[in-house]
Amino acid sequence: MGSRACVSRGKGTMRILGALLLATISVGSLIAAEPDSLFAAGNAAYRDGDYQGAVEYYEAILLSGVESGALYYNLGTAQFKAGDLGRSVAQFYRALRDLPRDDDIRSNLAFAEARTVDRSLVRSELPPLQLLASVSDRLTLREWFVALEGIYLAFLALLAIFLYRPAWRQPVRDPLLFTTGLLLLVLLFAAHAHLERNGARRAVVLASEAYIYSGPGEQFTREFVLHEGTVIRIHRNSEDWVLCSVTEELKGWIPSQSIDRL
Amino acid sequence: MPSFYYRAVMLLMMFVGLVIPAASSAFEVSARIDRTVVDRDGRINLAVTVEGAGRGELEIDLGVPEQFQVYSAGTSQNISIVNGTFSSQRVYNYVISPREPGKYTIGPIVVRDKGETARSEALEIEVTDGGTTPLAQEGRKKTPRPSSDDTPEVFIRSSLDKKKAYVGEQVTLTFLLFHRIRFWSDPEYTPASSEGFWKEDLPPQNRYFEDVGGHRYRVTEIKTALFPTRPGRLVVGPIKLVYEQDRFRSGDPFAAFRRGGSPFRSGGRRVLETDSLSLEVLRLPTVGRPSGFSGTVGRFNFRASVDRKEVNANEPITITVVIEGEGNVKTASIPPLELSEIFKVYDSGTSTETSKKNYRLRGKKEHRRVIVPRFGGNYTLPALEFTYFDPQAERYVTLMSDPFRIQVEGPAFEEPVGKTEIARHESDLRYIKESPGSHWIPIGATTSIVPFILWNLAPLFLIGLVWGIRIGRKRLEGDAVQAKARRAGSITRKALSQAMKLTEDSTAREFSGALSNALTDYFQDRGDLPVSGMTRRELLRELKKRGFQPTLLSRIEEIVQKCDYGRFSEAEFSPDERKSLLREAEEIVWEAERAFREGKGP
Numbered sequence: 001m002g003s004r005a006c007v008s009r010g011k012g013t014m015r016i017l018g019a020l021l022l023a024t025i026s027v028g029s030l031i032a033a034e035p036d037s038l039f040a041a042g043n044a045a046y047r048d049g050d051y052q053g054a055v056e057y058y059e060a061i062l063l064s065g066v067e068s069g070a071l072y073y074n075l076g077t078a079q080f081k082a083g084d085l086g087r088s089v090a091q092f093y094r095a096l097r098d099l100p101r102d103d104d105i106r107s108n109l110a111f112a113e114a115r116t117v118d119r120s121l122v123r124s125e126l127p128p129l130q131l132l133a134s135v136s137d138r139l140t141l142r143e144w145f146v147a148l149e150g151i152y153l154a155f156l157a158l159l160a161i162f163l164y165r166p167a168w169r170q171p172v173r174d175p176l177l178f179t180t181g182l183l184l185l186v187l188l189f190a191a192h193a194h195l196e197r198n199g200a201r202r203a204v205v206l207a208s209e210a211y212i213y214s215g216p217g218e219q220f221t222r223e224f225v226l227h228e229g230t231v232i233r234i235h236r237n238s239e240d241w242v243l244c245s246v247t248e249e250l251k252g253w254i255p256s257q258s259i260d261r262l
Numbered sequence: 263m264p265s266f267y268y269r270a271v272m273l274l275m276m277f278v279g280l281v282i283p284a285a286s287s288a289f290e291v292s293a294r295i296d297r298t299v300v301d302r303d304g305r306i307n308l309a310v311t312v313e314g315a316g317r318g319e320l321e322i323d324l325g326v327p328e329q330f331q332v333y334s335a336g337t338s339q340n341i342s343i344v345n346g347t348f349s350s351q352r353v354y355n356y357v358i359s360p361r362e363p364g365k366y367t368i369g370p371i372v373v374r375d376k377g378e379t380a381r382s383e384a385l386e387i388e389v390t391d392g393g394t395t396p397l398a399q400e401g402r403k404k405t406p407r408p409s410s411d412d413t414p415e416v417f418i419r420s421s422l423d424k425k426k427a428y429v430g431e432q433v434t435l436t437f438l439l440f441h442r443i444r445f446w447s448d449p450e451y452t453p454a455s456s457e458g459f460w461k462e463d464l465p466p467q468n469r470y471f472e473d474v475g476g477h478r479y480r481v482t483e484i485k486t487a488l489f490p491t492r493p494g495r496l497v498v499g500p501i502k503l504v505y506e507q508d509r510f511r512s513g514d515p516f517a518a519f520r521r522g523g524s525p526f527r528s529g530g531r532r533v534l535e536t537d538s539l540s541l542e543v544l545r546l547p548t549v550g551r552p553s554g555f556s557g558t559v560g561r562f563n564f565r566a567s568v569d570r571k572e573v574n575a576n577e578p579i580t581i582t583v584v585i586e587g588e589g590n591v592k593t594a595s596i597p598p599l600e601l602s603e604i605f606k607v608y609d610s611g612t613s614t615e616t617s618k619k620n621y622r623l624r625g626k627k628e629h630r631r632v633i634v635p636r637f638g639g640n641y642t643l644p645a646l647e648f649t650y651f652d653p654q655a656e657r658y659v660t661l662m663s664d665p666f667r668i669q670v671e672g673p674a675f676e677e678p679v680g681k682t683e684i685a686r687h688e689s690d691l692r693y694i695k696e697s698p699g700s701h702w703i704p705i706g707a708t709t710s711i712v713p714f715i716l717w718n719l720a721p722l723f724l725i726g727l728v729w730g731i732r733i734g735r736k737r738l739e740g741d742a743v744q745a746k747a748r749r750a751g752s753i754t755r756k757a758l759s760q761a762m763k764l765t766e767d768s769t770a771r772e773f774s775g776a777l778s779n780a781l782t783d784y785f786q787d788r789g790d791l792p793v794s795g796m797t798r799r800e801l802l803r804e805l806k807k808r809g810f811q812p813t814l815l816s817r818i819e820e821i822v823q824k825c826d827y828g829r830f831s832e833a834e835f836s837p838d839e840r841k842s843l844l845r846e847a848e849e850i851v852w853e854a855e856r857a858f859r860e861g862k863g864p
Binding site: 067 | 606608610611632689690691692693694695696697698699701702703704705711714718721722725729
């Protein structure tokens with residue numbers, strides 16, 4: 001009797017657990033289905049030529065708290081079609097973070113940037129920094145850290161062999177040196193990628209014409225003007241103003257509401 | 263408070279407006295009459311407008327023939343601010359009354375201001391023998407020209423300065439309000455409907471006095487520029503005016519009581535309306551129309567310039583095109599720029615400034631294009647061509663810029679040869695992605711970098727720690743010389759204490775041997791010297807190299823000699839001698855230890 005009661009109690013517990021599991025799976029699938037259905041609705045609106053409607057669907061996904069490279073790509077494309085050049089450039093840059101080797105994103109970004117007025121100005125970093133940025137942009141941040149982790153493990157293994165197996169020192173010496181160099185290089189790229197993507201050091205101008213002042217306020221001198229879609233570098237903030245630069249020479253303060261931080 | 267500031271600012275602006283022209287030496291004079299044909303009993307209103315003159319009295323010579331009588335009808339002054347520019351204008355109003363029919367010329371009117379002279383154009387007037395003379399055009403059916411017998415207190419008129427105009431040509435609509443009463447409030451002016459026209463208001467409003475039918479009227483003049491946008495007969499108007507008479511402040515204080523109602527109330531709303539005016543709009547001639555004509559009408563100047571002529575490849579050049587002149591410059595089309603695919607072309611913006619001096623719309627349109635040459639070489643940019651229609655000369659005018667020659671440094675463009683190039687005719691964004699991707703990423707789900715770094719540094723630290731311990735141990739264990747040296751002192755002390763036990767019971771040979779062995783082992787271990795294979799001299803020489811002092815060396819030599827003497831002879835050492843030798847040996851070891859530490863010991 002006691003054992004039957006025990007079995008019965010065990011079956012009840014299993015049923016409750018099963019129901020809980022089922023509920024968890026159902027809620028999880030609903031949460032997952034919501035962005036998917038919004039994404040599909042956005043795509044349908046885009047297909048029908050309702051670009052503003054597509055933008056609203058895609059932005060609703062962002063409001064639900066999730067993002068993806070494809071989402072930013074579609075949002076940027078729809079915003080461009082709806083006439084919002086500045087925001088579309090910003091979305092294409094965000095899409096590249098998740099899909100850095102996607103040819104469609106790069107193509108649309110180039111297409112949008114070709115329509116910006118200040119396009120030819122934003123190319124003045126030092127060649128080594130340009131190389132660093134271009135290599136760093138080829139992988140996602142996650143990919144950089146996975147690569148870093150793999151190379152680091154290899155480095156540790158080779159180092160341990162070198163230290164504790166004197167007999168293997170000679171054959172291990174060159175691979176260890178190579179791995180050390182590679183590790184430092186990948187560390188540099190990963191650090192650059194991390195700073196660029198999490199440091200909010202870049203932004204895109206949203207206003208069709210944004211004046212750059214010599215100080216954080218409209219009482220200062222208007223030094224030059226930037227146009228919609230121009231990518232700027234952020235240096236520091238002061239209340240509602242941001243110190244930014246386009247090149248080493250072109251540096252000044254811009255209202256923070258005129259830009260979209262990447 | 264705001265109204266106080268507003269008044270202060272306006273006073274300041276008026277002051278600036280009055281003072282700034284006074285400093286200027288140049289001024290302009292224009293004259294205007296309200297009709298060119300008048301009957302012998304009629305009157306002509308002459309308005310002489312002086313712009314930009316000083317504040318003092320002006321000397322005005324009207325040049326009116328003696329067949330006319332001239333009456334002054336007052337002076338008005340206007341200060342206007344257009345596009346931030348102050349301008350001062352004085353209008354001298356006259357009523358001239360002809361005596362005899364005929365054709366006459368009034369003017370040119372000469373105005374002198376502090377030695378400077380300006381002249382207006384002469385005005386032609388025809389005086390007929392009788393009958394009524396129209397003002398300018400229709401517009402008086404509902405508000406007929408008042409006669410001396412029946413002159414209403416308020417009436418309105420409207421007119422166009424032209425009966426015919428080309429599409430795009432300025433036609434000026436003039437609205438006149440005549441009143442000899444005070445209004446209870448500002449009259450409500452409803453502008454003419456202007457379908458088929460591009461419309462521009464022409465400030466400032468002109469105010470002056472005019473005598474009509476024996477009454478003196480205050481006249482308000484409002485002008486509007488109309489630009490027909492299509493050919494055919496177009497209708498302008500009607501213009502409506504709603505006003506309320508101020509009974510209490512009228513000239514007759516009892517009028518309100520006679521008409522009924524309260525003296526503190528208005529005299530009721532009255533509505534006046536002009537007739538519609540018609541305008542024949544002519545189609546622009548098709549004969550001789552240049553292919554580049556895009557509909558601009560007026561009289562313009564045109565110029566184009568580049569900001570630099572020598573650049574590197576992929577550097578921008580700005581081409582600035584300026585169209586300036588009389589006409590509706592806002593609708594003027596910028597000439598297109600056709601360039602080869604070597605250049606990328608971007609529009610950089612257009613700015614337009616307009617002015618309405620003398621009630622004619624003028625302006626300046628400036629357009630900037632940025633071109634970016636992609637390859638090196640010497641290029642000639644084609645001349646830009648701007649065509650407009652001049653309605654006064656009734657012909658098309660084409661203006662051309664000079665072609666620009668630019669030099670571009672950089673790799674030259676190479677035409678592909680042999681095969682047909684596949685060219686894209688149109689380009690567009692690539693299509694959206696159908697799938698959202700393999701996963702959704704939670705926004706803001708970034709992990710801190712610090713735990714990652716610490717986690718990865720831990721194994722490296724562990725390896726380093728183990729390696730350090732291992733090295734230290736190896737050093738301790740692996741270096742026998744160091745170990746022996748470190749242990750030499752304590753071993754020797756043990757050996758000497760054993761030799762001490764031999765001081766009473768043993769022979770001198772045994773005692774000397776133990777003492778000699780203790781010292782030999784000490785120098786061998788502490789100094790890493792092969793003492794057993796060395797002579798006494800060799801030992802001393804070696805110790806000297808290690809920095810031992812001569813006194814210590816002589817003491818070592820002496821004790822070694824005594825030990826040898828005890829070991830190899832039959833001599834005996836008394837217990838006191840043995841103790842003395844042991845003490846001496848201990849002191850030597852002590853001194854030697856210090857010498858090894860300070861000197862070149864191992």
